[in-house]
Amino acid sequence: MATETFQRSLWSSLAPPAPRTPPLSGSGKADVAIVGAGFLGLSTALHLAESGASVVLLEAEEPGFGASGRNTGFVVPSLRTSLGPTDIRDRLGEHGERLTALVGQSGDIVFDLIRRHGIACSAEQTGWMQPAHSATMMRVLEARQGDWAARGRSVLILDAAETKRRAGFGSYHGALLDPTGGQINPLAYARGLATAALAAGAVIHAASRVIAIDRQGEGWRVRTASGEIRAGRVLLTTNALVGCLNPAMASSVIPVLVHQIATEPLSEDLRRDILPGRSPLADTRRHTFALRWSPDGRLVTGGMVLPGPASLARASRAFLKRLRHFLPGLGTMRADFVWNGVIAATLDQMPRFVELAPGLDGAIGCNGRGVALTTALGREIAGLYAGRIAADAFPLPHGRPEAVPGHFLARHGPALWLPWSNWRDHLESARGN
Ligand SMILES: Cc1cc2nc3c(=O)[nH]c(=O)nc-3n(C[C@H](O)[C@H](O)[C@H](O)COP(=O)(O)OP(=O)(O)OC[C@H]3O[C@@H](n4cnc5c(N)ncnc54)[C@H](O)[C@@H]3O)c2cc1C
Secondary structure: OOOOOHHHOHHHHHOOOOOOOOOOOEEEEEEEEEEOOOHHHHHHHHHHHHOOOOEEEEOOOOOOOOHHHOOOOEEOOOOOOOOOHHHHHHHHOHHHHHHHHHHHHHHHHHHHHHHHOOOOOOOEOOOEEEEOOOHHHHHHHHHHHHHHHHOOOOOEEEOHHHHHHHHOOOOOOOEEEEOOOEEOOHHHHHHHHHHHHHHOOOEEEOOOOOOEEEEEOOEEEEEEOOEEEEEEEEEEOOHHHHOOOOHHHHOOOEEEEEEEEEEOOOOHHHHHHOOOOOOOEEOOOOOOOEEEEOOOOOEEEEEOOOOOOOHHHHHHHHHHHHHHHHOHHHOOOOEEEEEEEEEEEOOOOOOEEEEEEOOEEEEEOOHHHHHHHHHHHHHHHHHHHOOOOOHHHOOOOEEOOOOOOOHHHHOOHHHHHHHHHHHHHHHHHHHOO
């Protein structure tokens, strides 16, 4: 189903047309072949082409077809709530501080890139707001602010009254506001990155599903049904849609289906009252309540729904109901758009840069934080391949992929996790601690 809803998204209706990227036909050569034109593949291709390397990017469908063209468009310069700078350092040791520095810069990296290439994607660097649904989570956010301050980075803590003023609803304990975050139209951004990469000299082939990657002398042969590319290096950025192309990558993440809705356009009064500063909001609940305005005056929200028949209709009903629960003054309204996409989740919610074989790498698992992080990681991978960044200065370890234990069963984990986390969120919010 995830593949069917691409055209149904709000972003498809608002994005400028995709640049021309004809399918691969015949054979070609490149220094680097990249498989998958999401933000990660596109950012790597753009930065590599800018450094003078020859790069060919092969995409099964079209640029932005995966999670990149379907997400909420939040530019979030942090990892998940449980992963602050100190947690990252504790988990990744020497790489941790470098990853933290990159994550901290990632909002600016996205908006600078958009400005530099004149990408028309309704970009708004209005800050990213994370309200706390409990006193415990408020303390976590305060500690987070201290963690960032110790690294010379300023994020704001808002009290309950200021949070209510900026959200326009709810009774949160306060919030963290990261001024370098914001929002974009993600499909327009993906298409803009593709246009910029083409202008820098990269070659992109859409409708070119890679079906095999074989060793060929010192390098690799990457095959589609209608052609092949010989390349010294290959990077897989296929994320959750990796399928059977590389089972080791596929079993290192859990695919999580996430739905999105966009309401009908709402009145000017509501636009003034709800999120008046247009900062997108994602709270600290386990099943996050996320909300933003679209460029055309719709509220966009979403999350997970239990799997079942006619999921799109159920998702639409479930998220309209959730929206009215948080904003009771909204009254009745319809969802004009419902779509979904798949997140590649890692158990520890950290991204991976893996060596599948010498000269064959994969980057995967930006979880629900991939807008800013993939863009920033793509720049770093390009720097590594171009020799600008030394291997020991890279922000992630470069190990073998590790399978999620009991992967087949773990795939069903998110569905089991949802009722439990909704219940815990509800208890914590009700008790307020
Ligand atoms: C509904 C939803 C909401 C989200 N909201 C946010 C958000 O607001 N903020 C945030 O930071 N993150 C968000 N995320 C996460 C974010 O979208 C992802 O982390 C990010 O887009 C991943 O980018 P990527 O380039 O790694 O992968 P993808 O964008 O998934 O790209 C992978 C590409 O590989 C292609 N591919 C697969 N197999 C092959 C093959 N064999 N040959 C050629 N091509 C192939 C696919 O067609 C696809 O285009 C959200 C995700 C979803 C699903």
